[in-house]
Amino acid sequence: ExxxxxxxxxxxxxxxxxxxxxxxxxxxxxxxxxxxxxxxxxxxxxxxxxxxxxxxxxxxxxxxxxxxxxxxxxxxxxxxxxxxxxxxxxxxxxxxxxxxxxxxxxxxxxxxxxxxxxxxxxxxxxxxxxxxxxxxxxxxxxxxxxxxxxxxxxxxxxxxxxxxxxxxxxxxxxxxxxxxxxxxxxxxxxxxxxxxxxxxxxxxxxWVDVYTMVKNIDYPRDSETHVITAAVHPNLQDRDFCLLHPGDPMFLCFSGETLRYRGKEALYPFFINEGAYYEKGVALSLARKRRxxxxxxxxxxxxxx
Amino acid sequence: ExxxxxxxxxxxxxxxxxxxxxxxxxxxxxxxxxxxxxxxxxxxxxxxxxxxxxxxxxxxxxxxxxxxxxxxxxxxxxxxxxxxxxxxxxxxxxxxxxxxxxxxxxxxxxxxxxxxxxxxxxxxxxxxxxxxxxxxxxxxxxxxxxxxxxxxxxxxxxxxxxxxxxxxxxxxxxxxxxxxxxxxxxxxxxxxxxxxxxxxxxxxxxWVDVYTMVKNIDYPRDSETHVITAAVHPNLQDRDFCLLHPGDPMFLCFSGETLRYRGKEALYPFFINEGAYYEKGVALSLARKRRxxxxxxxxxxxxxx
Known part of the structure; x- marks a missing residue:
């Protein structure tokens, strides 16, 4: 029982x-x-x-x-x-x-x-x-x-x-x-x-699916001025809670270059491009899903x- | 010629x-x-x-x-x-x-x-x-x-x-x-x-289509506190430059009531729900289109x- x-x-x-x-x-x-x-x-x-x-x-x-x-x-x-x-x-x-x-x-x-x-x-x-x-x-x-x-x-x-x-x-x-x-x-x-x-x-x-925060990812920044040099990639923007795989596009630099997710584990992004987190150095957070x-x-x- | x-x-x-x-x-x-x-x-x-x-x-x-x-x-x-x-x-x-x-x-x-x-x-x-x-x-x-x-x-x-x-x-x-x-x-x-x-x-x-501003519309407000009592209606939100006809829904009050556009002339809304205009008392602007x-x-x- x-x-x-x-x-x-x-x-x-x-x-x-x-x-x-x-x-x-x-x-x-x-x-x-x-x-x-x-x-x-x-x-x-x-x-x-x-x-x-x-x-x-x-x-x-x-x-x-x-x-x-x-x-x-x-x-x-x-x-x-x-x-x-x-x-x-x-x-x-x-x-x-x-x-x-x-x-x-x-x-x-x-x-x-x-x-x-x-x-x-x-x-x-x-x-x-x-x-x-x-x-x-x-x-x-x-x-x-x-x-x-x-x-x-x-x-x-x-x-x-x-x-x-x-x-x-x-x-x-x-x-x-x-x-x-x-x-x-x-x-x-x-x-x-x-x-x-x-x-x-x-x-x-x-059973309930729970997303547990694993880490935060910052925007790419200029090494000297710390100014942001890229926005969240259009393929990732608005895809909160959609699995992000290693190699998937993550940022599109203002200069045109695509930067990819270099982690080894597929994770769930959330708070993608949250306005209040620019000052906190967070472009998105990544979570693991478990039941x-x-x-x-x-x-x-x-x-x- | x-x-x-x-x-x-x-x-x-x-x-x-x-x-x-x-x-x-x-x-x-x-x-x-x-x-x-x-x-x-x-x-x-x-x-x-x-x-x-x-x-x-x-x-x-x-x-x-x-x-x-x-x-x-x-x-x-x-x-x-x-x-x-x-x-x-x-x-x-x-x-x-x-x-x-x-x-x-x-x-x-x-x-x-x-x-x-x-x-x-x-x-x-x-x-x-x-x-x-x-x-x-x-x-x-x-x-x-x-x-x-x-x-x-x-x-x-x-x-x-x-x-x-x-x-x-x-x-x-x-x-x-x-x-x-x-x-x-x-x-x-x-x-x-x-x-x-x-x-x-x-x-x-x-010929070029030109939108000429006719007037601004403020959010409905509480008569005493001047606090906003409604948001732009879901049917109007994001419909910038789409003709608004007399009687069309304009605001949805937080209490649930729908308020309609009471003008006599169909006009083109723009800057619908612009964040910076809350302080200016502008929920949207209305324009006439001419060539x-x-x-x-x-x-x-x-x-x-």
């Missing part, structure tokens, strides 16, 4: 937008959600948060430093003053509101809304392959699931069940109706799943403990 | 990129052109200019104010000091380098390279329907031709033959290989035309004057 895992209900949920202030779909979705005042009849308590209101006001990714790199334990416990970078102060405010990180007071599930200029469609990013709630949501919603082991400790994740909902392609500083609607539907489907789960529905286990088995799952309350 | 207009040769050309510092195709094209030192054998003298190097360095549209609104006669003659906005100082530097505006010392033709998040393809923008050189280039290259009577006086246009080459869709802060290549080819075709023209080729006259007749044209030098 298949194992069944019993989990606590997901009673308190946070939905955050504007962690990056120029990713407009999440910002407008949060504003729309904030208009609808809770009337106490909701099956789940949802806290809706504009993560970086100053950056959203200015329509920039961040004011002083990337908020989504400010949630390390070190950053959250550092002393801050009025002269600290705004995002350092704000990360501690958010941690107090939604956490404290990894404490019993933290919300049960956090969904942080993001956009990308890359053609990722809607995918979920988290930092553990043991987050069976996240994996069940992915399986149920049939979204690609990405495991980011590099930055996740610095992300807005007060609780172990923290999901970044990433959707693209959309230029930063722009909201496209189909992207907004897809994100709105994604959040609604996630809330529907949580309600079903809380009401005792048994979710069957099975993770998840157990059937329902809430604790309905078992005879 | 058809009239033939004789024009002076186009001896001195300027190609400018980075007038907006986050429009990367022109920035990388100008950097590429600057690598190739002139060796004196070029048939046309080309000055290549990075218009707003500080904004390009920061990858922002502008540092203090939009450079492409700083070329009015008033702005160009205003006294400046070290405390003036950077772009006010830079516009006067560019006017000295490439102009002075409308003087005999000005370059003969200026091509200013721009990107847009809108799906315009490659099109040329100028401010007079008597610029027969521009119209001949459009006819020859078969690019849409747009007449912008609103802002053109403020644009970077030291000479009467000033063309903005606009290409999209491309997110700001991102360079896409196909967009870069199309711009590179567009500039090359323009240079080829100029060389042919200078060497005496007769270009046949005919302009242009005469056959060749250089002065070859006629028996």
């Amino acid at each position: 298949e194992p069944v895992v019993a989990m606590p209900t997901v009673s308190r949920v946070a939905v955050c937008g504007g962690t990056h202030g120029n990713e407009l779909a999440g910002i407008y979705l949060v504003r729309e959600m904030l208009k609808k005042r809770a009337d106490g009849t909701e099956p789940v308590s949802v806290v809706t948060v504009m993560s970086n209101p100053r950056a959203a006001q200015l329509c920039v990714r961040y004011v002083e430093t990337d908020l989504n790199r400010c949630f390390t334990r070190a950053a959250l416990s550092a002393p801050v003053s009025e002269t600290s970078p705004y995002e350092m102060i704000r990360s501690q405010e958010l941690n107090a509101l939604l956490g404290p990180k990894a404490s019993a007071q933290a919300v049960d599930l956090l969904c942080d809304l993001h956009n990308t200029t890359a053609n990722t469609g809607l995918c979920l990013i988290t930092y553990s392959d043991r987050d069976w709630i996240c994996l069940h949501i992915c399986k149920h919603l049939q979204f690609p699931y990405m495991l980011d082991i590099c930055y996740a400790k610095a992300y807005l994740c007060p609780t172990s069940v923290s999901i970044s909902m990433e959707i693209g392609p959309q230029p930063h500083g722009v909201v496209r109706s189909v992207i907004f609607s897809a994100m709105q539907e994604g959040v609604q489907l996630m809330m529907d799943w949580i309600c079903q789960f809380n009401s005792g529905t048994l979710f069957e286990g099975g 993770v088995q998840i157990p059937s799952q329902h809430t604790l309350g309905l078992l005879d403990y | 058809e009239p033939v207009v004789a024009m002076p040769t186009v001896s001195r050309v300027a190609v400018c990129g980075g007038t907006h510092g986050n429009e990367l195709a022109g920035i990388y094209l100008v950097r590429e052109m600057l690598k190739k030192r002139a060796d004196g054998t070029e048939p046309v003298s080309v000055v290549t200019v990075m218009s707003n190097p500080r904004a390009a360095q920061l990858c922002v549209r502008y540092v203090e104010t939009d450079l492409n609104r700083c070329f009015t006669r008033a702005a160009l003659s205003a006294p400046v000091s070290e405390t003036s906005p950077y772009e006010m100082i830079r516009s006067q530097e560019l006017n000295a380098l490439l102009g002075p505006k409308a003087s005999a010392q000005a370059v003969d033709l200026l091509c200013d390279l721009h990107n847009t998040t809108a799906n315009t393809g490659l099109c040329l923008i100028t401010y007079s329907d008597r610029d027969w050189i521009c119209l001949h280039i459009c006819k020859h290259l078969q690019f849409p031709y747009m007449l912008d009577i609103c802002y053109a006086k403020a644009y970077l246009c030291p000479t009467s033959v000033s063309i903005s080459m606009e290409i999209g869709p491309q997110p700001h802060g991102v360079v896409r290989s196909v967009i870069f290549s199309a711009m590179q080819e567009g500039v090359q075709l323009m240079m080829d035309w100029i060389c042919q023209f200078n060497s005496g080729t007769l270009f046949e006259g005919g 302009v007749q242009i005469p056959s044209q060749h250089t002065l030098g070859l006629l028996d004057y």
